[in-house]
Every structure is written in C-alpha cells, then in structure tokens.
Amino acid sequence: MNSFFSPRAHVRARFTPLTLSVAILAAFPSSQVFSQGIQAADSAQVFVVGSRFSESRDIAPIGATVITAKDIRDAGVDNVNQAIRKIGGVFGRQSAYGTQDFDLDLRGFGTNSSQNMVILVDGIRLSENELSVALLSSIPIDSVARIEIMRGGSSVLYGDGATAGVIQIITKQAGNKTLSGVVTAELGQFKHKELRASLAQVWGNLSANLNLSEQKADNYRDNNAVDQKNINAGLVWAYANGRLGARIDSARQESGFAGALSLAQFEQNPRQTLSPKNFGSIDTDRFTAFADQQFGAWEMAAELSRRNKTSKSFYSSSYGDSAATYTSHQTQFSPRIRNVNAGNELTVGVDLIRWDRLVDSSYSQADASQKSKAIYLRDEIRFNQARVAVGARREIFDKVSINPAAYSIDSYAKTFGLNAWELQGSYAVTPTLNLFAKTGQSYRVANVDENGFTPIANTPLQPQTSHDIEIGATFGDAKNLFTTRVFRSNLKNEIFYDPTATNAFFGKGANVNLDPTKRQGIELELATQISADFAFNSKLQHLAASFTEGVNAGKGMVMVPKNLISMNINWLPKNGQSANVGLQWVDEQRYGGDFSNTCTAKMPGYTTLDARYAKSFGALELALSGTNLGDKQYFSNAYGCKSGIYPNSGRQLKISARYEF
Structure with a gap:
C-alpha cells in the first residue's frame, strides 16, 4: 500500500511564450552560478559542498546552480521550496495537502520525481523511503545560507535515488555579531x-541559533x-582547525485532504x-550531531542523525471510514575523510543508514525496514585550467517487510548490492x-510503498539503473553569465505506477518496472546585471521523455512538460x-497513466505571474506580494485521463512586516 501522504493514495481511494525567452537568453551572456551579486564582504564566507566537504566558490560543483541567502532576499521568497522553484528554475507540482511542500521535479520524472532526487540538509538526507515528499517546509527560510542544485546522476556521493x-540546503553559521535576529509577520x-522568528547568539567560540x-x-x-x-x-x-555541533529540528503539520477532481468537476x-x-x-523530530577536524592536508568530517516521524490519516467514503498511523525512524551515520595535496583532492566516505516503519491500520500491519551500507571514493585533480574527477560507490541493501494482515501481499526479505560510478571534467578555455x-x-x-503494491505478491521490484551523460558550457563574467547543458539518461527497470497493470489482488493498478525509458534535453540559464x-x-x-523499448516504444512519458521557462527581474535601487x-510558463503534459498516449486530451499548459514590492524603514521592511496574479x-497534477486532478491555487495577495536586528 502507498503512504497516505502520496497523492496516489488519494487516487487509489477514488479509483479501486518560448520564442520570447529564447530571444532574451540570446541577448545576454550568463552562468550556472547566478548568485554573483554577493557583497564583497560576504564572498569569502560563501562555500559549496559538492564533494561533501566545504569548498571555496571558485571550485563549485561542476555544472551546479547555487542560490545564496542574498538571492533569496532579493527575490523576497518566504520558503525553501519556493526558492528552489522560483530562483532555481526547478519545476514543481502543487501540493495535494495545502502545504508549501510542492513535488519538485528535476529532469522530467513525473509522479515519481521526489523518488528520483536526493534532498539533504547539512549533509543529512531529508528524502523519504516512502511515497511522500521531503518536508522542506520544516526548514526556516531565514536559516538558509545557500542552496545547491546539482542536476543529473549523483549516486556516487549521494546514493539511492x-x-x-541532488538538492543540498546549507544552513547559516553564526556571524560576528554577538546577538542578531529576524522577526517576520505575514x-x-x-x-x-x-x-517567523530567528535568533542567533555568539559567545566567543560558541554560537547558538533558534528558529520558530x-x-x-x-x-x-x-x-x-x-x-x-x-x-x-x-x-x-568552533576551535582551531575544527568544530563540533548539534541541531534539533521539529515540525508539526496538520492539513485537510481536498482530494482529486474530474476534468468536468x-x-x-x-x-x-x-x-x-x-x-x-505529520509529526517529525530530527536530532543531528556533526564534527569536522583538519590535520594539515587531511580533513575528517561526520554527521550522526536520528529522525522520528509519525504520520496519521483519516479517510471517509461510501465504503466506510479508514484510519491509519505510520511510525517511522531513520538513523544515518556518514563519516568521511579527505586529503588535499598539490591540486589533488581525494575523498573516501561511508554511509550507514537504517530505516524502519510500522503501519497500524485496518488494511495493513506491515513492519518494514531497510538497512544500507555504502562506501564511496572520489578523486579530483586540478591542473592549470582543468579539473577531472572520477568516483565509484558500492552499496548493499537489506530490505525486509512482514505483514500479518489478511490478504497482505507485501511480506518479503531481500539483500542485494548496487554500483555507481562517475567521470567529470571541466576546462577553462578562457577566463x-x-x-x-x-x-x-x-x-x-x-521504496516500501512501491514494494507493497506489485503485480506479484510478496515480490519486491528490481532496482532502477540509469546511464547518464551531460555536456555543457558557461560563458561570461560576474555580471553577465550564461550556461547551457545538453543531457541524456537511459534508464532500465524504471520504477513507476502503471494504472493498467494487474496487481496481486487481481485488480487494476500496480507499481512496476517499466520497459527501458530515456530522458534527454537541453537546459539554458541566464543571469545578467542589466x-x-x-x-x-x-x-x-x-x-523529451519517452519509452525506448517494449509495447510503448517511442511513446512519451506522462506528466512531463516538454518546455519550461521561468524568468525573474529584480529592481534594487538602493534607496x-x-x-x-x-x-513561469509550463508546456502541456500527458495525463498520468497515459503510457499508450491514447487519451484524447492533454493537461493544458499555463503561464503564471508573481510579484513583490517592499519598502524598508531602517531595520523594518514592509512588503506586498502576490502569486498567480492573473x-x-x-x-499540474492529474493522475488519470481527464481525472485525478489536483487544482493549483488561484490568485493570492499577502502583506508582511520584517524586522531585522
């Protein structure tokens, strides 16, 4: 069965201006890292962690997009998910639950987009091992120092999914002020x-922060x-050549489930x-301890995290009422070591993760667990104007599920190993x-939900693998930067929900391994100081996302817009x-489940317009903002042909007051 926080769970309960943007992009040269308006005083403090260690900006992850705290403030964004979508240009689908946690989609993975990327906070996985999205709404926007978006296969460093x-959120470290804070009302x-309230306090080498x-x-x-x-x-x-820290993150979320509509409705x-x-x-508590220490050319770092999560749901229908409680725990320990010497950077690390979940409902008593242990190695060489990196990962999975409920089809035990590798390079032809x-x-x-609803009882799905290739270029300087990427991913055994498949209950709909598929396309990014x-x-x-073999060979994948454009202009007159x-313009998409491309309609494309105006009076800022102004x-969510529709929000205006000290 699916976790209740998957839109598919709702569906099953009910079902037993392209030319303009190209012209603008061609008019200005730009880059992958568009956050170049950082003040000089801040530049030395900006780091990236593409190698899972802090780096200076000039050796950012190859081909990555970096969003800084300044970018977030300039755009007036008030939550992390919106920052990734609006500034980072990542496509997102409206949350089915009224929350800020849109389904984010890197490179066209449709309904399973959240399962095909990894989201981390300070090196700890926020991504779930069930059919639900990462709770980015639990991360206070005022605590974010930067967001790194690394598109394309990244399993060597980040593993499964x-x-x-990968989207990595890095939180702020205390600055030089003894006491600082921000209070925002909206x-x-x-x-x-x-x-929202954010407070930071520094006592010499000791610093603390609190966000409510x-x-x-x-x-x-x-x-x-x-x-x-x-x-x-x-x-x-913080002490000489190292630091120790601990963090607690707690979230309590309640929402009504509006459910799906037909097109007519x-x-x-x-x-x-x-x-x-x-x-x-959803109640979530996350406890994290971390440490890093330098010994000359060597650096050691580690995070230890424990996450406890309780999800509850209640559904009422003509068949009767149904309540469920999902209780899960995840423990992650990630030690690693790095040596930097004469232009060579060698990183070796281990990821140990244990996850378990117990279901208490009328239809399931599943007790499931997944243990994984991985070792990875990555070596990067920098010489003259070139960088070359090679890496490999081996990960062993142990998955167990026991469900004593009558008619259950999700009891299994399976152990297997998977490999990942990568080769990356860059060359500065000119400055x-x-x-x-x-x-x-x-x-x-x-994940546990996908393995709980398969065509063959008590038989988990095969792992999904992808062979990825990408080439690109950046051109320009700090004021006018342009990036282009061309990419292709060939997938085998892609894991997906097929409404036409027969499940082990002999009904329609099951999670399956698809025939081979591919994703290929081009991405253009522009940033310019006009x-x-x-x-x-x-x-x-x-x-373009399509099947490459099987009965649907050549057919387009579902819920993937062929074209996507986002544009932002900031006015900052310093007064x-x-x-x-x-x-944002999103092209039309095929309805969910339409693998044969026979549905007589497509999800319509759409254009939305957002705006914000703010005026500061010393430490106080007043702002008026609006989303979907038209x-x-x-x-953007529709899981059946002209059905299973989750409408996006209409126009919304907000006023806010922000005081910073």
Whole structure:
C-alpha cells in the first residue's frame, strides 16, 4: 500500500511564450552560478559542498546552480521550496495537502520525481523511503545560507535515488555579531497567517541559533486548511582547525485532504472538494550531531542523525471510514575523510543508514525496514585550467517487510548490492569560457510503498539503473553569465505506477518496472546585471521523455512538460525600495497513466505571474506580494485521463512586516 501522504493514495481511494525567452537568453551572456551579486564582504564566507566537504566558490560543483541567502532576499521568497522553484528554475507540482511542500521535479520524472532526487540538509538526507515528499517546509527560510542544485546522476556521493540530481540546503553559521535576529509577520488571502522568528547568539567560540515559525491558512480549496509549527535550534563550538555541533529540528503539520477532481468537476468549480472529512498529520523530530577536524592536508568530517516521524490519516467514503498511523525512524551515520595535496583532492566516505516503519491500520500491519551500507571514493585533480574527477560507490541493501494482515501481499526479505560510478571534467578555455562534461551510472531502489503494491505478491521490484551523460558550457563574467547543458539518461527497470497493470489482488493498478525509458534535453540559464538597479535571470528547459523499448516504444512519458521557462527581474535601487517580478510558463503534459498516449486530451499548459514590492524603514521592511496574479485556473497534477486532478491555487495577495536586528 502507498503512504497516505502520496497523492496516489488519494487516487487509489477514488479509483479501486518560448520564442520570447529564447530571444532574451540570446541577448545576454550568463552562468550556472547566478548568485554573483554577493557583497564583497560576504564572498569569502560563501562555500559549496559538492564533494561533501566545504569548498571555496571558485571550485563549485561542476555544472551546479547555487542560490545564496542574498538571492533569496532579493527575490523576497518566504520558503525553501519556493526558492528552489522560483530562483532555481526547478519545476514543481502543487501540493495535494495545502502545504508549501510542492513535488519538485528535476529532469522530467513525473509522479515519481521526489523518488528520483536526493534532498539533504547539512549533509543529512531529508528524502523519504516512502511515497511522500521531503518536508522542506520544516526548514526556516531565514536559516538558509545557500542552496545547491546539482542536476543529473549523483549516486556516487549521494546514493539511492540521486538519478535526476541532488538538492543540498546549507544552513547559516553564526556571524560576528554577538546577538542578531529576524522577526517576520505575514497576512494574506484564504485566511493565511504566518509568524517567523530567528535568533542567533555568539559567545566567543560558541554560537547558538533558534528558529520558530507557525503558519495557518484555509488555502484555495475546500477542506485544504493547513496548520504547521516548526522549531529549530542549533549549537556550534568552533576551535582551531575544527568544530563540533548539534541541531534539533521539529515540525508539526496538520492539513485537510481536498482530494482529486474530474476534468468536468474542475471546470465547474476548482475549489470544491469531494472528500470534506479527510485529513492527516505529520509529526517529525530530527536530532543531528556533526564534527569536522583538519590535520594539515587531511580533513575528517561526520554527521550522526536520528529522525522520528509519525504520520496519521483519516479517510471517509461510501465504503466506510479508514484510519491509519505510520511510525517511522531513520538513523544515518556518514563519516568521511579527505586529503588535499598539490591540486589533488581525494575523498573516501561511508554511509550507514537504517530505516524502519510500522503501519497500524485496518488494511495493513506491515513492519518494514531497510538497512544500507555504502562506501564511496572520489578523486579530483586540478591542473592549470582543468579539473577531472572520477568516483565509484558500492552499496548493499537489506530490505525486509512482514505483514500479518489478511490478504497482505507485501511480506518479503531481500539483500542485494548496487554500483555507481562517475567521470567529470571541466576546462577553462578562457577566463570567460568554461566547458564541462559528465557521465556515469546512478541507481534507485523501490521504496516500501512501491514494494507493497506489485503485480506479484510478496515480490519486491528490481532496482532502477540509469546511464547518464551531460555536456555543457558557461560563458561570461560576474555580471553577465550564461550556461547551457545538453543531457541524456537511459534508464532500465524504471520504477513507476502503471494504472493498467494487474496487481496481486487481481485488480487494476500496480507499481512496476517499466520497459527501458530515456530522458534527454537541453537546459539554458541566464543571469545578467542589466543596470545598476536591475538584475535578470531566466531558466529554459526543453525535455523529451519517452519509452525506448517494449509495447510503448517511442511513446512519451506522462506528466512531463516538454518546455519550461521561468524568468525573474529584480529592481534594487538602493534607496530602501525593492521589487521582484517572476513569470513561469509550463508546456502541456500527458495525463498520468497515459503510457499508450491514447487519451484524447492533454493537461493544458499555463503561464503564471508573481510579484513583490517592499519598502524598508531602517531595520523594518514592509512588503506586498502576490502569486498567480492573473488568477489562472490550472492544474499540474492529474493522475488519470481527464481525472485525478489536483487544482493549483488561484490568485493570492499577502502583506508582511520584517524586522531585522
């Protein structure tokens, strides 16, 4: 069975201006790292962690996009998920639960996008081992120092699920001020209310931070209200050549489940619900300890993390009421060591992860666990204007599920190993032109929910593998930077939900290993300082996703827009005023499950417009913002042909006050 926080769980319960952007991109030269407006005082403090160790900006991960805290402030973004979508240009689908946790999709993986990328916070996996998205809403936006988006296969360093790429969120370290903080209050339509507070204190080598937030909203749709509370606290002791720290992150989230609509129902009233009694909650607590220490040319680092999560759901239908509780725990220990000597950087590390989940419901009593142990090695050589990196990973998985419930089909035990490798290189042809290329193998394994609903009873799915290749170039300087990437991924045994397959209950719908598929396309990124007051950035993605073999060979994959464009312009006149305007155009998509491409319609494309204006009065900033200003009625989630539709939100206006000290 699927976790209740997967949109598919809802579905099964109910079913037993391209030319303009190209012209703009051609007009200005730009880069993969578009956050170049950093103040000189901050540049030395900006680091990237593409090698799982801190690095200076000039050796950022090859082909990566970096979003800084300044980028976030300039765009007026108020949550991490929105920053990734609006500034990073990553496609996202509306949350089915009224929360800020949109399904993010790197490189066209549709309904399983969240399972094909890894999201980390300070090196700890936030990605789930079940069909639910990573709770980015639990990360306070004011605590974020930077976000790294590494597109393409990255399993050598990050393991299972890093087929489409990795998103790494790095939180801030205390600065030089003894006491600092930010308080933000926000009100908006649909009874939106949010209060955030961030506080940091420094005592010599010891620093502490505390973040509190609460958000309440009725949201656009009926029975889609959300109430979320977060608390995050950290303590760091820095000493000669090292540091020790600990962090606690806790989130409490409750929301109503508005459920899916048919196309006719959406056209009649996209705000309606057919499930007025359905609701759920998630309680998450994460405890992390970390350390790093330098010994001359050697550096050692490690994180130890424990996450406890309880998810509850209630569904009411004509068949009766159903309640479920999912209790899961995850422990991760990731020690590693690095040697940097004469332009050579060697990294060796281990990842040990244990995850378990117990289900208590009328339909399942599954007790499932997954243990994985991995060792990886990566060596990067830098000489003259070139960088070459090679790496490999071996990971052993031990998956067990026991379900004593009647008619259960998810009892199994399986042990297997997987390999990943990569070869990357870049060469600075001139000070303003850099070429890069990457190739490798990545993998992902079926999670507990996918293995719980398969065509053959008590038989888990085969691992998914992908062979990836990418070439690209960056051109320009700190003010005008342009990046282009061309990529292709060939996948075998892609793990996906097929509504036409027969499950072990002899009904329709099952998680399966698909016939071979591929993703290929081109990505363009632009960032330019148009004038002293105006900055512009844009992302364009053209993507083809299709079957390469089997009965659907040549057919397009589902819920993948062929074209995606996002554009943002910032006005920063340095007189206390600021403004941001963002536009996104998403091409049409095939409805979910339409592998044969026979549905007589497609999900319509759409264009949305967001804007924000702010005025500062000393330490106080007042702002007015709006999303979907054209009040476009559209949807980005639809799991059946003209059905299984989860509408996106209409226009919403908000006012906010922010005080920084």
